[in-house]
Amino acid sequence: MAEYNMSHxxxxxxxxxxxxxQTLGQSMIREQCYFIYATSNIVEIMAGFDQLLNQEEIEFGAEQLAPVYVTGLMVYLLHHDDMVATLVKRTLFLQKCFDYMACTEETHIHQICVYILGLLDTNSSSTMLNLILGCRVASPLSTMARVVGNCLLWAMLDHMSDLGLDSHRLRPAGTLLLVVAVVKPRVYVQSYLHALHLVVRLISSILVVGPLGGQGQQLCxxxxxxxxxxxxxxxxxxxIVRWLIAIVEELRPLMVENNDLGHLHERLVLLESICELMQLLHGHLVKCYQEKSDLQSK
Incomplete structure (x- = not known):
């Protein structure tokens, strides 16, 4: 299992x-966005980037575009006063960033993801959780966001479970069975609870962004x-359902008998993530059986 900052x-x-x-300061567009040091107002920050994008001052290329997409994700999740009031503006800004000079050619996407992962510290579980949420929010907004988000989620899952994936690209949903084979419920519940939570959340997000999110065929x-x-x-x-049930079975005695309150919150959040994924998979199975029943009745 990959090592990372267990910040819980x-x-x-x-x-x-x-x-x-700090992130933009180490990027290829650092000299074009000095305005971020002159203000702490998120609306002014978005306006500054809007000007750059509208005038196409940032050139095409994976190393130049990666920080644009990272900016969209980070600004959407940026701490500031009255986040509710800026939600629509942040969402539109996120969409605009991913629409900028969008190109879904496979090699370009791979390079984009390499540079994005180079800018963001995915050894930090905090960053990983932020990126998972960002990918889920961004994916319905544009094709580019769906492709990049899908690839980033797979990259993080590879990082957590050592799948040995060789490139950043769209992958068959069946590849998730490799994760199920590698991530043993008993071992992870006992020793890698936080990692298990991230793995479950990543699987759920990959399915939402991909095959079970209602836009999978459109993406293809x-x-x-x-x-x-x-x-x-x-x-x-x-x-996958049976794997989740096995995790719950391993968690059950810990929830009932264990007095370790320090990990109680994390166990509860893990169960919450499992429930979300279970609901997603249950809905898919119901649909599969319904389609089979409809075929048999014809």
């Missing part, structure tokens, strides 16, 4: 302005990927 963050905490400045059409790429087979779905 169990929910996304968002990014600070200082984190945004828009990118030219095979239609089967974004389909989760019924048998594969059942295997």
């Amino acid at each position: 963050m169990v929910r996304p905490q968002g990014f600070s302005l200082e984190e945004l400045r 059409q828009e990118t030219g990927a095979p239609e089967d790429l974004m389909k989760l087979a019924k048998d594969d779905c059942s295997i």
Whole structure:
């Protein structure tokens, strides 16, 4: 299992302005966005980037575009006063960032993800939780966001479970069975609870962004990927369900008998993530059986 900063963050905490400045300060567009040091107002920060994008001052290229997408994600999750009031503006800004010079060619996407992961510290569980949320929010907004988000989620899952994936690209949903085979419920519940929570959350997010989010086939059409790429087979779905049940069975005695209150919150959040994924998979199985029943009745 990959080593990372076990900060025991169990929910996304968002990014600070200082984190945004540090991240962009090491990027290829650092000389074009000095304005972020002159203000702490998120609306002014978005306006500054809007000007850069509207005038196409940032050139095409993976190393130049990666920080644009990172900016969209970080600004969307940026700590500031009255986040509710800026939600629409932040969402539109996130969409605009991913739409900027969008190109879903496979090699370009791989390089984009390499540079994004180079800018963000995914050894930090806090950053990982933020990025998971950012990918889920961004994915419905544009094709580019769906592709990049999907690839980033797979990259993080690879990091957590040592799958040995060789590139950042769209992957068949059945690849998740490799994770189920590697991540043993008993071992992880006993020794790697935080990692297990991240793995479950990542699997759920990959399915939401991909085959079970209602836009899987559209994504295949828009990118030219095979239609089967974004389909989760019924048998594969059942295997993941059984894996989740095994995790719950391992958690059950700890919830009832264990007096270690220090990990209670994390166990509860893990169960919450499992429930979300279970609901997602249950809905998919119901749909599969309904389709089979409809075929048999014809």
